[in-house]
Amino acid sequence: MSILRANPSLRDTRSYLASFGPRPKPPLPAPPKPSEESAPTALQEHKSKDAVPPDISAQLQSPVVASILNPIVRRTALVKIQTPFTDRQLESIATGMVYLEKLGLVSVIVVDNESMPKGETGERTAMLEETMRVVNALEKQGARARPVLGAVVRLGPKPGDDEVSAQQRGFAVPEAHTFPSDLVHIRSALHAGEIPVLPPLALDSFCRSVRVDANDVVAALTRGMVEAAAQDGRNRDPGFDGPSEGMDLTPLRLMIINKEGGVPSYARSGLPHLLVNLNAEYSYIQNTFDLRWHASHPTALSNLALARTCLEYMPPSSSAVMVSHRSPSSLIANLITNKPAVSSSLPHALLQGNRKLTPATPTLLRRGLPMRVIRSLADVDKVKLKALLEQSFQRILDEESFWRRLETHLDYVIVAGDYAGAAVVTHEGGDGSDSAPITYLDKFAVLPSHQGDGTVDFLWVALHDESFGLGLPFSANPNGGKGGEGEGCDLVWRSRADNPVNKWYFERSSGHVRMGHWVLFWCDAEVRLKTIEGRRGSEGLSYVEDWEHGRLSRWADVVDKIPSSWKK
16 A cells, blocks of 8 residues: 555656566576477377466566565665654654564664753664664564664774865765674674664774764764675676675665754745755755744754765665654655655645645755756757757757757746756747747656656756746745846746656646647746735635737747757
């Protein structure tokens, strides 16, 4: 039921099976065919007569269902549990961990307790007792857990880290480290089918086991497990396809389970961020963090920094999730879909009124990509943009006519990363004295390799902040554009009627109308809607406002005249 509630798409399912399903095996050589002259032997005749009929129930079993419920490859997740929790709360958390294990994701758990001051007498004993509480909670839910009470990480930066400063790296280097040889106890537990549970201990320079910040232990384990998995790959038999002993040490997820939930957002009146692009939003979230949230969410910023550090070492497809103990089932949805509970690119009004958004809604964090707004065609890398458009649309660009039109019509281009995605916005129409040009989304493209990693949502949010969302406080995101200053405008675009992406557009547009082989979509300027609705008071907006009369026919006329960008 939890899998069904996650509502995974076909792409989500394929991504899950790529990580946890069986690896493709090379085809076996076909048996030699008997020559036409040779007659079947008596034994062959006997076998053909007494052949056992196939098991119908086995044939009807879906391979997708079988792969999800019986994962072949087991992957790891690093989990930080911020105690203290009551026994009932620990039971809820343990239930989520057991579900994840059944789906192939085995947790490596680090237990934290921020309420226990460091340096007090008996703190080590108290942390070990807290670790055993988590172990007992897991075992009561049917899991096999193993306490790893000795220090697995070493205090201090890893040898060689001093040569590269944190500024050059762009993220905080862990204050602890571990070597592949130090992970023997974790490996042993994982290969025995047990969940390792660790207290936040580290060996200092005198080989004493001391309590350290749990974030340092998690970050050190992340880096160490990635390096150990890479070493396993180098030492593996080239003819063997698959992870060693069915267990891949590379962390696929980072999970931070606490009482406060995700990172509060100024755009949602303190409700959590849904999806965070760490590459573009990290500093901005820190700068806009309300002073009141330091009391209600005391560890939000430190966990944000932890996620940023860990994701720099983890594969690009990995994600981190900050979740309250109240919603363990959301961990399953995150594992299957690798998406936030509610898409951050949905219309803001819909998000504000969505009952699914609560203080316990998780925050999904991705390494993400930097976003920048380019307003001059001369600053656009035409070679990279052409490659992006052709790979995304699977068509050949008519370069000469496309670039010639952009020279006179370009408004701006939003670029994600090194042209991993782009939104091309133009001004169309407006030739008459009584009509202003319309803001037209000419192209919205993301490389196939980046579809499903959050780039689509990040790009759409940046597009919102530069067009129909402009002029509102929550559009002041750092994407190199206007920073929220200005007046919002209606955004119009078209899509072929048979485009499978239209379902995604339907959810994010204010409205649509069919035009033969095309569907015309638009997003209304939010600041205008907000102003008019405020004037009407409790009456709200009418079905058709005065300023809406005739605009659809005008838009359709302008959009219908826009030439194709593709070679026939």
